[in-house]
Amino acid sequence: MLRFATRPLSRRFRSGYRWVDERAGTTDLVHKGLYEAVPDRGAWAYTLGSATLVLIVLQFFTGIFLLLTYVPSFASAWDSLRFLQTSDRFGNWVRGMHLWSAYVLILVIGLHMLRTFLSASYKRPRELNWVSGGILFFLVLGLAITGAMLPMDNAGYWTTVVVTNIPHYLPFIGDAIRTLWRGGDFVGPITLTRTFAIHIWVLPFLLLALIGAHLYLLRRHGEFGAWVNYSTTTDDPDREIAERIRRAEPPYPTLRIERQYAAPRKTVGFFPNQLFKDTVVSIVLVAIIFVFGFIAGAPLDARADPATLTYVPSPEWFYLPLDQLLVLTPQTYLIAFGVFLLVGLGSLALILLPFYDRSPARRPLSRPEVLVPGLFLAFMVVILAVLGVNRLYGL
Amino acid sequence: MLAASLTAVPGNLFGNGLAVALVVLLHVQIATFITGASTLAVVSESIAMARNDPRHARLSHDLVKASAYVFTFGSAVAIFFMIWVLTALWGLFFVDLQRITFYMFVFEAAAFVVEIALLYSVYANWGRLEAYRRARLGLLVLLAVVLWFQMFFINVVASYMLTPNGGDVNQLSQVLNPTFLPLQLHRTVGNIAWAGAVLAFYAGLRYLLATRRARREAAVGTVPARSVGAMSASRFAPGSPPPAARDSRLPYWDWLGQWGVLWAVGLSLFQIWIGYSYAKEVQLHAFPAWFRMMRGALSNVFLVQIFLLGMIFILGTLYFWRRMTASGARGTRTQIVCLVIIVLATLLAIQPAWFALSLPDVQAAHLDRPWWDGGLLNPIGDFIPNKVFALVVIMLCGLVAITSYLRAYSRGEVRMGETTRRLQGVLLALGVTVSLMMATMGVIRENSRQPFLIHGELRLQHQQIVTTPPQAPP
Numbered sequence: 001m002l003r004f005a006t007r008p009l010s011r012r013f014r015s016g017y018r019w020v021d022e023r024a025g026t027t028d029l030v031h032k033g034l035y036e037a038v039p040d041r042g043a044w045a046y047t048l049g050s051a052t053l054v055l056i057v058l059q060f061f062t063g064i065f066l067l068l069t070y071v072p073s074f075a076s077a078w079d080s081l082r083f084l085q086t087s088d089r090f091g092n093w094v095r096g097m098h099l100w101s102a103y104v105l106i107l108v109i110g111l112h113m114l115r116t117f118l119s120a121s122y123k124r125p126r127e128l129n130w131v132s133g134g135i136l137f138f139l140v141l142g143l144a145i146t147g148a149m150l151p152m153d154n155a156g157y158w159t160t161v162v163v164t165n166i167p168h169y170l171p172f173i174g175d176a177i178r179t180l181w182r183g184g185d186f187v188g189p190i191t192l193t194r195t196f197a198i199h200i201w202v203l204p205f206l207l208l209a210l211i212g213a214h215l216y217l218l219r220r221h222g223e224f225g226a227w228v229n230y231s232t233t234t235d236d237p238d239r240e241i242a243e244r245i246r247r248a249e250p251p252y253p254t255l256r257i258e259r260q261y262a263a264p265r266k267t268v269g270f271f272p273n274q275l276f277k278d279t280v281v282s283i284v285l286v287a288i289i290f291v292f293g294f295i296a297g298a299p300l301d302a303r304a305d306p307a308t309l310t311y312v313p314s315p316e317w318f319y320l321p322l323d324q325l326l327v328l329t330p331q332t333y334l335i336a337f338g339v340f341l342l343v344g345l346g347s348l349a350l351i352l353l354p355f356y357d358r359s360p361a362r363r364p365l366s367r368p369e370v371l372v373p374g375l376f377l378a379f380m381v382v383i384l385a386v387l388g389v390n391r392l393y394g395l
Numbered sequence: 396m397l398a399a400s401l402t403a404v405p406g407n408l409f410g411n412g413l414a415v416a417l418v419v420l421l422h423v424q425i426a427t428f429i430t431g432a433s434t435l436a437v438v439s440e441s442i443a444m445a446r447n448d449p450r451h452a453r454l455s456h457d458l459v460k461a462s463a464y465v466f467t468f469g470s471a472v473a474i475f476f477m478i479w480v481l482t483a484l485w486g487l488f489f490v491d492l493q494r495i496t497f498y499m500f501v502f503e504a505a506a507f508v509v510e511i512a513l514l515y516s517v518y519a520n521w522g523r524l525e526a527y528r529r530a531r532l533g534l535l536v537l538l539a540v541v542l543w544f545q546m547f548f549i550n551v552v553a554s555y556m557l558t559p560n561g562g563d564v565n566q567l568s569q570v571l572n573p574t575f576l577p578l579q580l581h582r583t584v585g586n587i588a589w590a591g592a593v594l595a596f597y598a599g600l601r602y603l604l605a606t607r608r609a610r611r612e613a614a615v616g617t618v619p620a621r622s623v624g625a626m627s628a629s630r631f632a633p634g635s636p637p638p639a640a641r642d643s644r645l646p647y648w649d650w651l652g653q654w655g656v657l658w659a660v661g662l663s664l665f666q667i668w669i670g671y672s673y674a675k676e677v678q679l680h681a682f683p684a685w686f687r688m689m690r691g692a693l694s695n696v697f698l699v700q701i702f703l704l705g706m707i708f709i710l711g712t713l714y715f716w717r718r719m720t721a722s723g724a725r726g727t728r729t730q731i732v733c734l735v736i737i738v739l740a741t742l743l744a745i746q747p748a749w750f751a752l753s754l755p756d757v758q759a760a761h762l763d764r765p766w767w768d769g770g771l772l773n774p775i776g777d778f779i780p781n782k783v784f785a786l787v788v789i790m791l792c793g794l795v796a797i798t799s800y801l802r803a804y805s806r807g808e809v810r811m812g813e814t815t816r817r818l819q820g821v822l823l824a825l826g827v828t829v830s831l832m833m834a835t836m837g838v839i840r841e842n843s844r845q846p847f848l849i850h851g852e853l854r855l856q857h858q859q860i861v862t863t864p865p866q867a868p869p
């Protein structure tokens with residue numbers, strides 16, 4: 001009975017699909033997308049990249065909904081969000097998800113970075129994966145900070161004042177950049193319009209383009225995974241590796257690199273093995289964001305008051321390490337040294353990592369020359385954040 | 396009459412203060428070692444399980460044994476401290492403190508019960524648990540967590556006394572008082588560094604003892620001793636145990652020594668700026684205490700502390716350099732450069748900023764001019780920027796030195812057992828330096844509050860409650 005009822009429909013679907021497939025090659029595309037060799041061991045650690053991707057998609061999704069209500073004007077931005085909070089049935093929830101998703105995204109992208117750092121995935125031939133990823137990281141941070149400026153409540157307004165002032169400390173061109181961003185000497189209506197454009201168009205455009213490049217590079221070289229997939233188990237490692245390379249599925253081995261790391265010992269299909277794990281992690285994260293968005297929502301301070309003397313601005317938590325570093329930096333050298341030299345050089349060193357760490361070693365314990373400074377930096381960021389939390393509570 | 400005798404505190408302020416100081420200094424060295432050792436035991440046990448490394452297996456067992464022995468003595472000191480020193484000599488203050496931080500002391504006591512149960516269970520059943528290594532590791536992790544919380548609760552009390560921040564009325568403010576988290580971080584890191592320094596000291600001592608015996612016997616024997624290898628070979632004249640059995644212990648002590656140095660020096664890298672943040676919070680929230688510490692009567696003691704800090708890195712780098720040389724590893728030039736820079740930076744950092752007991756003394760004498768203008772100030776010793784610069788340089792060079800040593804180690808260029816007796820002296824010196832440093836910090840911290848016991852609230856004299864509001868920073 002059931003078969004009878006559904007058959008014509010499914011048949012109709014099938015013929016419709018065939019029509020599209022003949023013209024667009026969808027089956028081929030799906031095959032290309034899903035059937036890809038991925039290293040067998042350590043798969044849970046490789047879910048972080050796709051989780052980042054899913055969270056970015058969620059940001060676009062919730063962001064579009066926010067755009068349906070938000071008014072990017074100095075006079076009405078706050079009112080439009082107030083309306084969203086109080087009179088829109090799901091408005092508060094969606095806004096909460098946009099915020100919490102951003103928070104989780106920053107954490108997950110940090111973990112993704114840490115994992116590719118530990119596994120030395122950035123080494124030849126995947127240097128550009130790292131470089132594009134590093135720029136993506138800073139783009140995400142840029143999105144987060146410009147987003148924090150948009151509500152035009154006290155928190156947003158003072159964040160705008162502080163952040164748009166930072167370029168001023170840059171020698172020679174600093175003031176010009178500040179004036180350009182602010183649309184004058186002071187924060188005003190044009191500042192919001194420009195920040196809005198940056199948040200909605202400039203950064204997302206760059207983000208999408210770079211994600212495309214990042215994923216293209218990933219498919220071109222294949223997932224490196226981690227060193228655990230490359231150890232040899234027989235008495236004759238040379239023969240074992242030669243055999244491995246001979247039987248490797250594309251894209252392994254891609255270029256002529258150190259033979260040991262050219263092809264993993266064993267691979268599994270991206271579909272269903274890796275995709276299943278990716279999905280589990282993403283679903284858990286999205287569920288957390290749904291719940292936090294619902295329970296905690298997103299805060300909206302009092303309407304921006306440029307004349308206030310009592311408001312104590314505090315940075316977003318992900319800028320706390322930087323903020324704390326500035327607190328610890330003696331006043332005289334505050335911005336010029338603290339921000340531009342230390343942070344600028346540090347960021348550059350991070351992005352250029354694959355170009356100076358070129359040893360063939362991939363095991364973390366065999367590369368103390370990058371692991372020790374890297375972990376020192378990571379601990380420093382965490383400890384600075386903790387110290388920053390402490391200071392904010394004491395304010 | 397009875398009331399008067401009950402409220403009067405026996406002894407005098409100086410004697411009672413000295414009693415607290417001595418017992419606390421002893422207590423601190425013991426408690427921090429046990430707390431740090433619990434973390435190192437977890438690390439070693441994990442490595443032993445993951446990589447099947449007998450050295451780490453032995454070390455984790457040794458750490459548990461040492462903790463059990465030391466705890467037996469340490470808890471006696473703690474009880475003596477609580478009952479006799481605090482309750483009898485500082486009763487008025489201590490009752491007030493107990494009232495305010497009541498819950499912290501309750502949790503602290505509870506943590507002690509759990510600690511005793513865990514520590515002695517693991518200690519007494521180590522062999523039996525060999526078949527259940529994961530469970531044993533689990534117990535070790537629990538022990539480390541409990542010890543960490545024990546420190547947490549007592550740190551709330553200790554930091555509250557320096558920056559009360561209204562913590563007597565609000566429990567959350569008591570816990571999150573401005574210096575709590577910096578202190579907690581400082582001690583979490585410091586405990587492990589101290590445990591590492593103790594390991595280095597102990598390993599150095601055992602190495603010296605083992606080779607001394609060999610050397611003495613070599614002097615009696617016929618073969619002249621040229622090196623450690625020659626020494627130990629000469630010990631085994633016909634009839635002694637085979638050389639292999641004898642030699643197998645020296646590589647272990649050598650390995651343990653460098654393992655300890657790595658923790659002690661590596662974690663001290665963080666202490667530089669965690670300590671700096673800590674001082675910053677004191678400056679913001681207990682200005683008079685900060686003033687005493689940095690510009691007042693304690694400012695010269697602070698110089699001693701900076702000297703000891705520099706010494707930790709000097710000794711550490713010296714050790715890395717000579718140890719690498721002893722094995723003929725590559726990269727010793729990096730170590731020499733780091734050592735020279737650290738020595739220079741330490742020399743800069745220990746410059747006094749005034750040639751007097753304190754800055755107010757200089758100002759009172761109207762001599763607040765640079766020495767080249769006939770005054771008593773020494774601008775070379777200014778904290779900002781000179782000392783900050785020196786500290787950053789020390790930190791960076793320390794990082795490079797450790798990285799360079801580990802690089803040589805990971806490439807198998809530093810072979811265990813190829814050390815020298817002189818290097819063990821460096822290990823001993825490092826242990827003593829870290830211990831002195833802890834004592835100096837304790838003295839500074841506890842004295843900076845004077846004349847208060849609880850900053851701004853409870854005075855040292857007569858242990859009375861004062862009614863004047865706390866001093867605001869100028």
Ligand code: HEM
Nearest residue numbers: 046049050052053116121129130133134136137223224225
């Ligand atoms: C918008 C942000 C990002 C997205 C959407 C993204 C996405 C991905 C995905 C899906 C993978 C493959 C799965 C995996 O290994 O996790 C990947 C791999 C990789 N990513 Fe990212 N990523 C982002 C940011 C970053 C950042 C910040 C870095 C580092 C600076 C980075 C460096 C890498 C590297 C080196 C690989 C290759 C890993 C390997 O082959 O083992 N990515 N990325």
